[in-house]
Amino acid sequence: MATIRLILFFSLAFFVAATRNPRRNLLSKSEFTGNYSHVCDAARFAELGLDMKTFAYCNSSLPYDVRVKDLIDRMTLAEKVRQIGDTAYGVPRIGLAKYEWWSEALHGISDVGQTGSKATFFDSSLPGATSFPTVILTAASFNQSLWKTIGQAVSTEARAMYNQGHAGLTFWSPNINVVRDPRWGRALETPGEDPYVVGTYATNYVRGLQDVEGTENTTDLNSRPLKVAACCKHYAAYDVDNWLGVDRYHFDSRVTEQDMLETFLKPFEMCVKDGDVSSVMCSYNRINGIPACADPKLLKDTIRGEWDLHGYIVSDCDSIEVMLDGHKWLSLDLDCGSYYTNFADSAVVQGKVREAEIDKALKNLYFVLLRLGFFDGSPQFNLLNKDDVCSNEHKELAAEAAREGIVLLKNENKSLPLDSAKVKTLAVVGPHANATSVMIGNYAGVPCRYIAPLDGFSSFGKVNYEMGCADVACKNESLIFPAMEAAKKADATILVVGLDLSVEAESLDRVDLLLPGYQTQLINQVAAVSKGPVILVVMSAGGVDISFAKSNSNIKAILWAGYPGEEGGIAIADVVFGRYNPGGRLPLTWYEADYVDMLPMTSLALRPIDTLGYPGRTYKFFNGSTVYPFGYGLSYTQFNYTLISSRRSIQIKLNNLQHCREMNYTEATYKPPCPAVLIDDLKCDNDFGFEFEVEVHNVGKRDGSEVVMVYWTPPEGIIEAPLKQLIGFERVFVPAGGLEKVKFQFDVCKSLGIIDYTAYNLLASGGHTIMVGDGGISFPLQVSFEQ
Template sequence: MKHREIIEQLTLAEKAALMSGKSVWETKDFPEKGIPSVFLSDGPHGIRKQEGSGDHLGLNASVPATCFPTAATLANSWDPNLVEEVGVALGAEASSLGVHVVLGPGLNIKRNPLCGRNFEYYSEDPYQAGKMAAAMIRGLQSQGVAATPKHFAVNSQELRRMASDSVVDERTLREIYLTGFEIAVREGNPKAIMSAYNKINGIYANEDKRLLRDILRDEWGFTGFVVSDWGGSNDHVLGVENGSHLEMPGTTTVGQKELIVAVQSGRLSERVLDERVDELLQVVLELAAQEKRSIHPEGQHRLAQRAAAESIVLLKNDEQILPLKAEKTVAIIGEFAQNPRYQGAGSSLINARQVENTVDSIVDYSLTVVGYAQGYQRIDQPDETLVTEAIALAKQADTVLYYMGLDEISESEGLDRSHLNLPQNQLYLLGKLAAVHENIVVVLSAGSVVDMSWTQHVKAVIHGYLAGEAGARAMLDALTGIVNPSGKLSETYPVNLADVPSSKDFPAEGDYALYREGLYVGYRYFDTSKKAVHYPFGYGLSYTTFAYSDLLVHETGISVTVTNTGTCAGAEVVQLYVGKEDGAIFRPKKELKGFAKVYLEAGQSKEITISFDDKTFRYFNTLTNSFEVEGGVYQLYIGTSVSDIRLVAEVTQAATTDQLPDMAGLERYQSGQVDQVTDEEFARLLGRPVPVESWTIGQELRLNDPLLKLQYAKSGLARLIYKLLHHLLKKAEKKGKPDLNLLFLYNMPFRALAKMTGGMLDQQMVAAILVIVNGHFIKGVSQLWKAFRAKNSYQKQLS
């Protein structure tokens, strides 16, 4: 142990206390023993340090901070150098605010476009997500703070997120859901990592030894500490035993007691506890010794604007209506032009220091603006007066800039979406505008995929995603040609939601989320099955054009020449995909294995090199339990999107093993037609029977059932509590603003009550409450009283 001298001074109670926070955001300290406290804060795209008493979901205000573009936005830049620069700025701001640990970046795979938290994640592709996350981690940690990639792992939905079991086959787990984290850990070297709420194949992520020790620490070389998501510690003893260090938020003596009793009973070895304390102290002592950095708010804001500008995606530009011509008159329509939608909702909600909007900012641009009309209510409800005003204004201008997008209730932590549509009142207004005007430019704001069937009615679509506090000026720069859009989509836009293979049962409403589609997530499915999409992965237009030539294959990578064949400067994202047409091992037709962004003046050419790495040709072999390379010929595709391939070459690779998994009985996985996978075929892929839901209506509720199941409780009081909770959620929905604390409660399992009440309840008390919920009122109250007295007695012994 590196800190044996300190640990030998600690009592068992003190060591156990270090494994839980002392508050919502702070770790436990023992100053007299040389152990300081460090401060953790949300911060995927800004620092959310709360003032006064803290709470996980933002009930109390946070200090002003720079709001940078969200991860979904930055991913569209395809520029790790830019993301690292943003990370540096975030790290410096965290340090200046006294924050030691930044809870981000988020890099879960966008398995389905309905996930309410997709705006916080980078990509549907693990290679791209990993590269972006590693860059963010390097930037953050260059400023003396710790990054915390999350949520580790296979966390793909918000509904029942604390009580859901992600059932996934081993190969898909390693290739899709862990590869991004692997790249982030190996290339970013984070000092912390956050475990996910959910189970993975029956084991909670926060207590999964194979995940947290065998893979994360032993295989990838992780040397930091593992922190639970807030309230995500199921069995604290198992968590500590199997590789988790810090249970958050603070549970006062509840978690401490669990560890003490476990050591005293022999269930947990004190040697293992010492090991976890040593690993945690290694990071805590290093972070606490760092000097505070300072920032220049204006410099932060300018970087936020540049990051937003370089992430803008031009989706449509008929007749080159963009960039806007100075001599043309413009009408600005849409609520988002005055009050922008620039970030998501939930634990990442930033108290932005300096939010800009289009209506106020456009006066600084050489455009003739005839006026602004709100056009629609932010909440999705009809308003004919606003529609009439917007149509009248539109008729006065040569070009209509119509600001559309998802509202706050549409995408939020704790709430998955039920459809891909934009708000109906916005679409209604678009139809009315299209009937009277042919030159409509839609400026889109949303953190995730939306239905795009309406694009046939407009000349141009330009997408800023959730662009942060400086997004308005970044977009105006792109609209006027000061900036040439260079963003590319990091997720596929399907024609219909039903085309996504996981949509049949997403989000999973029962105990199990079945990942039937296996490897075929996002473009891997659409490209392999040859199903049409609206916009493919990697897609994005420019005000200029690019030509590809002179593809050369070297032993260590490829080189290709890119030429700007247009009339203005711009940046292109060169994408390398790899496939194997004659493989004995089923795989998607193409998989992203490299990319490079290059800036070129008009007429300029550059040779771009993309190197191969250990992930270029590998697949996970379930027989050897390791990544292997199948021998033979591979196709190398160079393109500007997964669907727009400009050059193709081949390369031969030697096999690393002659042991190949049996592909018999996996015909749909071999063809990619995974929208039709049967239970039998999924069981074959899993290597075990498909789990069957074990709870039915009328059955007694269990510790790991979510509170939303109170609607089925035997206790009338419990059912009444559910009705009140459901009523309050619907009331918040009608207001257009999600109530995050209610959503958290709705999806929280009973056992988490002992982790989220600041020590008011322990697991014995929760078990007694469950007895009451299951209709045994007198028995449950008696048990609750006994458990309460026992808890208080134990707390007095520790104090």
């Protein structure tokens, strides 16, 4: 069994085995034995006593495949296996330098790892990098151009750090797992619960990281230049970290093919096909009994076959060890960090693995390094230096991202924005009132600076600061009274509360949806005695049941600020005092607290399971009451929509090779003669598309941005169809009294498909409904088939 599994594993080993502790990046100039920016420098080879002209892999006039083959063919088996771990040790005798594969750039350049042993590091010469809001808040902006712009800024800083010998070129970001359950601890790293939003974020952020201007449409994608290489993770059905003793290393995700295609795989498909990402990371968990990193269907057939990945697949840190020890998949006891380098060559010698499989792995890796300029250099980025890290432009972009993502949840009697001419004194209280590192979450690195909420509000008036709680846990009430006293004397009170990495984090899932400890008591007691309006600001990733605050008339306004990054304090203050009109929308459903009592986190089904009493998950399938729904968000102004034009029907004539398919309907529903057609059988073109235009009117007195969200509702009566599904969105700025036109174009095959229980992707006939926003305007779209 061990031999068979080892062969299977290597047959899929187009990936680099990562270790828990990344070693210092060996792409620094000193590692090239001189002041060299790339491997194939003739002077560098001369220092090594080599003539570069004799090495075809350094001949830039040759095709990549010829160069890569020459490089691999020059290595011995022992040398090859030393290149397929996260530390590639290089081969000095042929001029190949060492390379560290692991760097992180989730929301800015991160120095994840132990001091002195990491690919990316900071020191006195380069002390930090811009830390943008965590992904969940950036996603709340629903601004695709912002997502790409942040990616471009991060990759600029990455290249600048690389030039200084402080980073690599391969970044294992972004995290694009869908947040299926509100308890998941890594929600802060993700774009939320909707697969389409998650995939759209992935596409834009990856394009921002990777694309080299002017080469985006290169015909040969295997040679398309890369600014840096991104990695979409964690593939797939991974969203249980550590919940009541169930951990990610041992968890077996029991998932239907319907849910896999519709929810868990969709963002990765978009990341590979639309984003052209150069790497995918497989996850720790098993999927229906098979470790994700050893599933030929998921890796070889899907990522490489159906989606045509141009790059490599990497295992998550320790995934190989987890397969051996955690899942008991192999009867071997090997460490991930030395698994390949210590044992691959002997496996080949013993006839258990073909050396050609190792060659394939190396080929995928070196193609990416060639595209990055590791061998030939990237002159267009040579001038980037430490002045391009933590630039004023990037710090302002971080502040803007936080402003755009902040969501206004409540604004009773238009209490916000506060008038700085009337509000002279502020009580700023709560465990996050003076937050610094909390604002940047995890995978954060060292920020350029911190602007805490206390700092931000200090620029608007005299501030009296009281903690209210010693920390987020808020285990005693001894500090509540001083906070109450401050609120009694202030013209307005800002309560900054919420969660942090001690509550929701990697390797830590939540067990409830409540504010910790005495935070609720702090809020209620301060609100009861405050002289002026009380504004509640919640920092968290996942939703919190704050129904008590929503219904408390003493709390005039509520803002959700996620984890807003290094500039978070000024962004929050700008929104509260009206320098910025909030336009963010919730990327997650905020459930009521008893949701966690209705079903275990380990049930991965998205649809309700009536026999077990389980409710549905996400806005697509949950029809119960919520604290705040997905997509919710208020503004200081008011927007009205007008539908300009729309197509109301699509008739598709089927040929003799296109056949009608059955669908499951409720008993009382009329069943069309031709219920559905397999989308793969349709050759979708312009005739199968529809478009419409919406006028967005700002009828208020303040400039503002509106997120126009387009939902689709399938024909009535189809069993297990989503209640509604987001198919498009656009953020648009509209000045007070003005209007902007927003045009949407859709392909019915991409936007109106229903994944049925057999995992077929079907286009249903009948009356579909297209809704703009919360359903204030909608129109029918009749789809019919003619045989």
